[in-house]
Amino acid sequence: MRKLLLIAFAALVLPTFATIESQAEPQNRQLLFGETHVHTLLSFDSYIFGNRNTPDDAYRYAKGEVINHPAGFEMALKTPLDFQVVTDHGMYLGMLPAMHDPRQAVSKHPISLEMRKAKSPQDRLLAFQKMFPYLQPQNKGIDDLFDENVVRSAWQEIIRAAEDHNDPHTFTTFIGYEYTSGLENRNLHRNVIFSGSKVPSVPFNRIMSSNPEDLWVWMDDLRDNHGIESLAIPHNSNGSDGRMFQTTTYNGAPIDRIYAATRMRNEPLVEITQVKGDSETHPLLSPSDEWADFEIMPFRVGDWIPSQASGSYVREAYLHGMQMARVMGSNPYKFGLIGATDSHVGAGAFDEDNYWSKVGVVDASPRLRGSVPLKKPRADGGLYNTNNFQTWGASGIAAVWAEENTRDSIYAAMRRKETYATTGPRIAVRFFASRKFADNVLSRPDMVAHAYEKGVSMGSDLLPIGFVGGSPEFLVWAMRDANSHPLQRIQIIKGWLDRLGATHERVYDVACAGGRVPDAAHRCPDNNAQVDLGNCDTSADTGDKEMKVVWQDPDYKDGQSTFYYVRVLENPSCRWSTWDAVRNDVAPRPDIAATVQERAYSSPIWLN
Numbered sequence: 001m002r003k004l005l006l007i008a009f010a011a012l013v014l015p016t017f018a019t020i021e022s023q024a025e026p027q028n029r030q031l032l033f034g035e036t037h038v039h040t041l042l043s044f045d046s047y048i049f050g051n052r053n054t055p056d057d058a059y060r061y062a063k064g065e066v067i068n069h070p071a072g073f074e075m076a077l078k079t080p081l082d083f084q085v086v087t088d089h090g091m092y093l094g095m096l097p098a099m100h101d102p103r104q105a106v107s108k109h110p111i112s113l114e115m116r117k118a119k120s121p122q123d124r125l126l127a128f129q130k131m132f133p134y135l136q137p138q139n140k141g142i143d144d145l146f147d148e149n150v151v152r153s154a155w156q157e158i159i160r161a162a163e164d165h166n167d168p169h170t171f172t173t174f175i176g177y178e179y180t181s182g183l184e185n186r187n188l189h190r191n192v193i194f195s196g197s198k199v200p201s202v203p204f205n206r207i208m209s210s211n212p213e214d215l216w217v218w219m220d221d222l223r224d225n226h227g228i229e230s231l232a233i234p235h236n237s238n239g240s241d242g243r244m245f246q247t248t249t250y251n252g253a254p255i256d257r258i259y260a261a262t263r264m265r266n267e268p269l270v271e272i273t274q275v276k277g278d279s280e281t282h283p284l285l286s287p288s289d290e291w292a293d294f295e296i297m298p299f300r301v302g303d304w305i306p307s308q309a310s311g312s313y314v315r316e317a318y319l320h321g322m323q324m325a326r327v328m329g330s331n332p333y334k335f336g337l338i339g340a341t342d343s344h345v346g347a348g349a350f351d352e353d354n355y356w357s358k359v360g361v362v363d364a365s366p367r368l369r370g371s372v373p374l375k376k377p378r379a380d381g382g383l384y385n386t387n388n389f390q391t392w393g394a395s396g397i398a399a400v401w402a403e404e405n406t407r408d409s410i411y412a413a414m415r416r417k418e419t420y421a422t423t424g425p426r427i428a429v430r431f432f433a434s435r436k437f438a439d440n441v442l443s444r445p446d447m448v449a450h451a452y453e454k455g456v457s458m459g460s461d462l463l464p465i466g467f468v469g470g471s472p473e474f475l476v477w478a479m480r481d482a483n484s485h486p487l488q489r490i491q492i493i494k495g496w497l498d499r500l501g502a503t504h505e506r507v508y509d510v511a512c513a514g515g516r517v518p519d520a521a522h523r524c525p526d527n528n529a530q531v532d533l534g535n536c537d538t539s540a541d542t543g544d545k546e547m548k549v550v551w552q553d554p555d556y557k558d559g560q561s562t563f564y565y566v567r568v569l570e571n572p573s574c575r576w577s578t579w580d581a582v583r584n585d586v587a588p589r590p591d592i593a594a595t596v597q598e599r600a601y602s603s604p605i606w607l608n
Helices: 044-048 055-062 095-099 110-117 121-130 148-165 212-226 257-266 314-328 407-416 447-454 576-583
Strands: 030-035 083-086 172-179 190-194 230-234 269-274 336-339 397-402 419-422 428-434 455-457 473-479 487-497 503-512 546-552 562-570 599-602 605-607
Touching: 044 095, 044 121, 055 083, 055 148, 083 148, 095 110, 095 148, 110 121, 148 172, 172 407, 190 212, 212 230, 212 257, 230 257, 230 407, 257 314, 269 314, 269 419, 314 487, 314 503, 336 599, 397 407, 428 447, 428 562, 428 599, 428 605, 447 455, 447 473, 473 487, 473 503, 473 562, 487 546, 503 546
Parallel strands: 030 083, 083 172, 230 269, 269 336, 336 419
Antiparallel strands: 030 397, 172 190, 190 230, 336 397, 397 419, 419 599, 428 455, 428 473, 473 546, 487 503, 487 562, 562 599, 562 605
């Protein structure tokens, strides 16, 4: 079987894709914000959690309309999105509504009958767990809960909704779904996004195979033999228990150039942040990074078992990818970055001060999600609800630099990795590298045009052609979200290999609020930003609206394999759990962070 999976995939370079970009000049690319990961009632877990919002409802929400949460309250965005993909689970797509529909044969199944009895949040979680044995790959394809006609009908509903709501130049939709894989809750999920209206008749899903490498084979076959173009975006690597960014294949074989090329051909982006925590890095992996302990979700997805840090986080994957490239000449982890919510209520909760978490009626209130004490202590004396929802966060959002708000342009931006992620605020970020910008580049009215002409943007390689030595120049520009908090600092994260192939990383503060200058240790002085935990007021006058800088690496050495990416930090502000406490007139829960520093992560620029 594994031999079949490698047939015709020996090409070690990325193919030329059919997607056509606009002829607009790159300096005219516009910043678009969107959602690439949201679930409706067609997802089996979302339906169990009480969600009855349809794909149409999810798109209406994204366009600025009000829809209802499963618990009955209204959900609305402060500002509409520019694009969205509905990504319901491919496995058992549409089956839960059918299990609750007495007209469907599957509604008579014993599990269907038990599902319909589940009313309380605890009962719903137990009903959800009874589905687990059915979610494993089937050896002979025998499954008395599966109805292919139901799945095909649900897939057609997803396609129809995306086509109906696609409004080029105003609001863009993509047809997509989630490939949900991960044995023993080791998360290996991917969101699959199709470039246009041409899509397969049914999604490839975990029941067909739990091996993501088989998903890539399917995608390659669609591309090569059916003219159907797509990309996959891994998510929640933090909960993968080290499996998302292994140094071996799924089955333990050494990674080779074929694997690396196949993975990068199909997975140019990774979701770095979402409601189930942040996947940039971990304090165990980056002990010298003072900002590494941010929204850490320490468990495997859907479990209490700790998730191994190594192999689960983006920054380490970048480092290991360069090591593999040095040995075999190809890098399987040269991906760009994107953010999303993974909402299971049809609507993402992007804001700390307006947070409804993820799993419908199961975590709809502060007490259910563990941010406010129970009315009475638990039997074991615990004051808070027992769950891991308190490790989740109000995150995130996808940002792309595209010529226009159309499928072609946004998809092309994703392919070239001119994308970035934020934890929710719509922070604007540009990142360029050049062997030499003009001395006055920051004050030039054509700064962006000059940066594209003389350098490369995020997601690209800076090649050594014509280079005469010394550090390249990096241009970073960031603008705050007017609906969020001021900017505190811009950082550049560097990772590199020394001459022996060992990995290293360092965080540099390169721009500081108030025009302050980083010290000799490359740290900004304290800007005295304060948060009042009694009412969540912040000292808004201590941060900046805009920052821009040209920076050179003081530790640069010629010939090193290196990556650089940008991390932009807002001033501290109240975490959603503190907002819950304030509104319920109780103290913030003492064992979780009371504040957050919202942030943006650019896709890297590589020097090889």
